[in-house]
Amino acid sequence: MNKIFEKGGKLYWLHSTVDAFETFLHVPGTVTLKGAHVRDAVDIKRIMIIAVIAAVPAAIFGMWNVGWQHALATGISANVWQAFWYGFWKVLPLYLVSYIVGLGIEFASSQIRGEEVNEGYLVTGFFIPLIVPVDVPLWMLALAVAFAVIFGKEVFGGTGMNVVNVAILARAFLFFSYPSDMSGSGNWIHVGANEAVVDGFTGATPLALAGDGFNALANAGAQYGTDFWTMFWGGIPGSVGETSVIAILLGAILLIWTGVASWKIMLSSVAGALFVGGLANLCGASDIPCLYHLVMGGFAFGTVFMATDPVTSAQTEPGKWIYGFLVGALCVIIRVFNPGYAEGMMLAIFLGNIFAPLIDHLVTSCHINARNRKLSKA
């Protein structure tokens, strides 16, 4: 049946697309040509699908939280299912846009390169809706996805060749191009055009409040529950999938257990955030207790799902410790010392990605020197 898609066939130019669907359905009957005659059963598809599954709890919680925040803001009462459905219908368009635009470009570029379609975008496309505000206009999202996939990945040669995390690049594109839609207090909770907001409801994220000091955060906490534990379980305004640390931790357990993401990066990122946060507490630069940094904003989601991207993080094992620490530390530095940006995680991962090759260069250079010393004795 596939004759016409094979080399020399009429529809050969479509072979990447056909292959993509075919290999999606079953593992192809390709055999090893040389070298190791048997191969492990794992492939990139399996690794990628695990990353997607790990993010499912955060996505489901995010959908529910969109509905719940809407209910809180408008004073309309909603049970768990109503809240979830409300959020589901709000988040679904984000997913449709993310996948249609992203996969469209991915298929087209694989077709141009004549390669098999990569499964990398399945993960990226799943993450992007989780790290944007629910109210982001769809055309903006489409533009950001297109920019990130083309200029963040395809121009470098596709999945595995990119320098920075594609999902983070999409978010950064939105953040710097349309700041009014990506920050402030009006974008995190969906409120319909004809709906009134409850008196006194600001819609600001705890992170934005924390910018005005711990008192502002604590007062808001008294007002509608942005204390530590609420932020931990996630019933706060924020980007779709980033709010619930519990849901993200569930994903982290799967990622660490399966070895898909590096526990070293996660651990050192937490250590970096606590270190700078603690230092800021000690020298009086910030009165936000350092533990709060772990549960506010995108820190948890970024640490677990974004910083650990195996392509853009540090490649060497010692490098992973340095890289993770750098990401965590930079995040809190930006949050505390830069009044312009309430959130620092996106930039921290961005910078971490940029620095990762340098860190690896450092690690491998040290390794080479140590090797040379050992060899000179041999």
Add this chain to the structure above:
Amino acid sequence: MSKTIVLKKGLDVPVSGAPEKRLSKTVISDIVAIQPEDFKGLLPRLLVKEGDRVLAGSPVLSDKKNPDIIVAAPASGTVKEVVRGEKRKLLAVLIQTDDKQEYLDFGKKNPADLSAEEVKSALLAGGLWPVLVQRPYGILADPAITPKGIFVSAINAAPAAADVDFAYGDEIAALQAGIDALSKICPVHVSFDAKRYPSSNLNRLKGCEVHLFQGKYPVGNVGVQISHISPIRKDQTVWTVSLHGLAAIGKLFLGGRYDVLRKVAVGGPAAIQPAYICTLPGMPMSELKPFYGAEPQGLRLISGNIFSGRNVGERGYLGFADDCITIIKEGTDKELLGWARPFRFNQYSADHTYFNWCLGWLTPGRKYDMDTNLHGGPRAFVMSDGYYAKFLPMDIYPIYLAKACLAGDIEKMEKFGIYEVLPEDLAICEYADPSKNYIQEMIAKGIDLMLKEMA
């Protein structure tokens, strides 16, 4: 005796079809082939023509760069055919054997009475020089140099490969003579499996430096062992020799003849009643019919082990350096929703995204009938270096080295350790690679580039 070197990294892949410790038969085939491809670095000059009579040990090929190095006929008979490929490249010399198996007499010698030069010239004249492999690069040894050591691995950790004690336990005298001869040239290092050494017959070998290793595949690779015993520097060379090569050297001195008869393990998931045969290198694979049935349809016949052997097919021949043949099924079947299933009980994976690694606790010792399916599509490297390094018990960043080879960057290849590896040493990384790259080929190309540039 040195203390045991424990290697934590590595992976024992549970492939079924380990050969039973039983000698099924002795095969002296009608045809034996001498293949220049078996000797990396050999520029072959043909010394015989079709119809010539040869004895076991008669020179058949010599090296154009160093005419002292000769490749000898493993059996007596007449030269049947000289097989050439494109551009008249010499592919094989086929010898029609007679049933007499007459040996050319080189005269018995006592290695103890010989000098290093005499040992070298005896090996060169006796046609056994090509059993020595020189590192870096895994090429024919250069008789003009004295290496810093000669390394022998008495561990075979690859799945379904020959059991060292069974295959070589009764060749102690020959092995000992081989060690005695080679140790005239430079120190001989032999590595043993730490657990089996005390009860092994091979512990009677003396006159060599004994090293004990414990670990998983590729602990048996001599390259891995060298990197722990005495890593190779840019300006150094070492030689390696296989156990059957060492035994052949011993027999050259003890019996005065070129005797490369060896026990070969025939195993692998698709082998019928896997066992050992006693045969000569260059044996046609068609002699293995009892092990694969009448038709080798859909089977792959590998001369060598499952990770780094050569797919020679039913019309191929046993390689000069190989003491094992692996038969596996070609995995051309498609597997519906393979990667998306939560469990794949019939596929082995060392990766934790499948759950076979916990099954390992429930069903210890389970072996898998693996086939040659690639289990996925080729991709760029996605996982980080550490994913691969956990299987490689060497002080090397495997993916950095592979990428340096891909880029053809000599300086980086040097820095990341190209002198210490042969493609076979990174075979386990290739096995585990979720991106399904041909890492051994990358390294081989890098080594070829080094040979070209450094010449």
